[in-house]
Amino acid sequence: ENPLGVHLRAMGLGNDHVAVEAVDVTESHRLARVRRDFVANVSHELKTPIGALQLLAEALLDATEPAGAGPPDRSEDLVAARRFAERIQHESTRLGRLVQELLELTRLQGAEPQPAPEPVAVDWVISEVIDRTRTAATARRVTVTVDAQRGLTVYGSDSQLATAVANLVENAVNYSSEDTTVLVTARATPEHVEIAVTDQGIGIAPTDVDRIFERFYRADQARSRATGGTGLGLAIVKHIASNHGGRVEVTSTLGGGSTFTLRLPARPPDDLLSTLPSVGI
Numbered sequence: 001e002n003p004l005g006v007h008l009r010a011m012g013l014g015n016d017h018v019a020v021e022a023v024d025v026t027e028s029h030r031l032a033r034v035r036r037d038f039v040a041n042v043s044h045e046l047k048t049p050i051g052a053l054q055l056l057a058e059a060l061l062d063a064t065e066p067a068g069a070g071p072p073d074r075s076e077d078l079v080a081a082r083r084f085a086e087r088i089q090h091e092s093t094r095l096g097r098l099v100q101e102l103l104e105l106t107r108l109q110g111a112e113p114q115p116a117p118e119p120v121a122v123d124w125v126i127s128e129v130i131d132r133t134r135t136a137a138t139a140r141r142v143t144v145t146v147d148a149q150r151g152l153t154v155y156g157s158d159s160q161l162a163t164a165v166a167n168l169v170e171n172a173v174n175y176s177s178e179d180t181t182v183l184v185t186a187r188a189t190p191e192h193v194e195i196a197v198t199d200q201g202i203g204i205a206p207t208d209v210d211r212i213f214e215r216f217y218r219a220d221q222a223r224s225r226a227t228g229g230t231g232l233g234l235a236i237v238k239h240i241a242s243n244h245g246g247r248v249e250v251t252s253t254l255g256g257g258s259t260f261t262l263r264l265p266a267r268p269p270d271d272l273l274s275t276l277p278s279v280g281i
């Protein structure tokens with residue numbers, strides 16, 4: 001490690017001189033550390049569900065092991081086996097989701113090039129999100145309502161934008177109690193299109209609010225795990241927002257609900273402008 005954060009690199013040798021370039025390596029050291037932390041977090045998060053799968057599988061094998069001589073009464077064993085099988089299914093679903101979201105996050109962080117930006121109808125994003133979250137909302141008896149300006153357009157990847165808004169609505173549903181409402185709004189300001197998700201849920205303490213966009217950070221560990229979330233949802237939203245030239249913001253009151261706002265540029269990026277035949281701006 002270089003405490004000064006500077007490497008001197010010989011650039012080339014002429015007949016009578018040496019060119020030396022000072023390279024700031026502070027940022028690359030920081031990135032290397034962030035990557036290491038990431039891998040450590042990943043392994044840690046993967047360990048728990050994998051460990052559970054292994055224990056349950058073992059117990060399942062024990063429970064279904066043939067008893068000694070004579071016709072055994074298997075009904076209790078079968079009940080236990082069924083319970084373990086259900087847990088295995090639950091844990092492996094969670095594991096699958098974790099891996100899928102990790103991969104998604106890695107892609108968003110630049111492991112793969114961003115798809116070329118395209119015009120995306122906000123109406124489509126919202127109806128897609130309502131479809132995707134309907135089952136979860138119904139199960140938790142949360143009503144999702146929409147109050148959106150029609151005909152708005154943003155620019156980027158339709159699937160990423162739907163993922164970002166769906167993550168916000170899923171959280172709003174998960175961190176709300178029964179018989180409450182989640183409101184999805186969309187509106188244009190001169191520079192931005194704002195898609196906001198407001199819930200009447202548990203809210204977020206001021207000490208947590210700055211950290212919830214970090215990977216695996218959870219304000220309330222127990223509750224967050226119980227929702228089946230991965231701890232990556234908001235990190236994914238944040239990356240999608242910044243990849244689209246926008247940002248995600250939150251205002252929240254502990255016990256009083258939260259509003260997450262995805263603020264996206266109202267104009268197409270330059271590289272798209274040149275390819276669009278007619279954009280009415």
Ligand code: ADP
Binds near residue numbers: 199204213216230
């Ligand atoms: P998780 O899978 O744990 O929900 P997220 O990255 O989506 O992960 O969210 C991180 C944390 O932020 C959550 O664990 C929860 O503590 C908090 N959080 C996110 N959305 C909300 C919300 N709408 N209301 C209250 N807390 C929230």
